[in-house]
Amino acid sequence: MKVILLEDVKKVGKKGDLVNTSDGYARNFLFPKKLAVEATKSSINDMKLKKQSEMRRQEELLEQAKELAKEIKGSEVTIKIKAGDGGRIFGSVSTKEITKAAKEQLGFDIDKKKMQLKEPIKSLGTHIIPIKLNAKVKTELKVKVQEL
Structure with missing residues (x-):
């Protein structure tokens, strides 16, 4: 049958x-x-x-997803956090904080699960975060971590 x-x-x-x-x-x-x-x-x-x-x-x-990837590609998010000697920050910057900053500064609503951050950011400076929006669409977001 x-x-x-x-x-x-x-x-x-x-x-x-x-x-x-x-x-x-x-x-x-x-x-x-x-x-x-x-x-x-x-x-x-x-x-x-x-x-x-x-x-x-x-x-x-x-x-x-392709349109959002084009918009995200050239953009940069700035996160300010307390730091100690030698550029070491207190705590770390996670995908949750990056998502919140992207929504506030750029207006992009990016799911934190789509960010492929291997480990939380623990130093000052510019970091490039890979984002997988779709199975076929990937992009990158610049995250600038600065001292308060």
């Missing part, structure tokens, strides 16, 4: 796949747990339409 999976099913397939399973497995396991629907002409057509709309949505998100 041909079915369209509504969820990922181990050893069967991923969500949205058209797979061939035994009649008993489909009727006794997949259908009662709402993991799949029978593959009729209308359900196959619905699946195609959903995939097309999802692809369009992904393309729009990609374009938005």
Whole structure:
């Protein structure tokens, strides 16, 4: 029996796949747990339409990420923090603080999880922070850490 999976099913397939399973497995396991629907002409057509709309949505998100990357690329954020002897700062500058400063100074709303900071910044000076906005879009933000 041909079915369209509504969820990922181990050893069967991923969500949205058209797979061939035994009649008993489909009727006794997949259908009662709402993991799949029978593959009729209308359900196959619905699946195609959903995939097309999802692809369009992904393309729009990609374009938005590219535009944001262009805006971020040349910008710089300044963070002022207390420092001691030799340029060592008290504490550290984390992605949370960088996100807050970017929103206040530049107006960019960047998710802190997208910043790929290996470890918090612990020294004064200019640091370049890589940002992964999308699977295909990466950019960099300059962060200038200054003494208060």
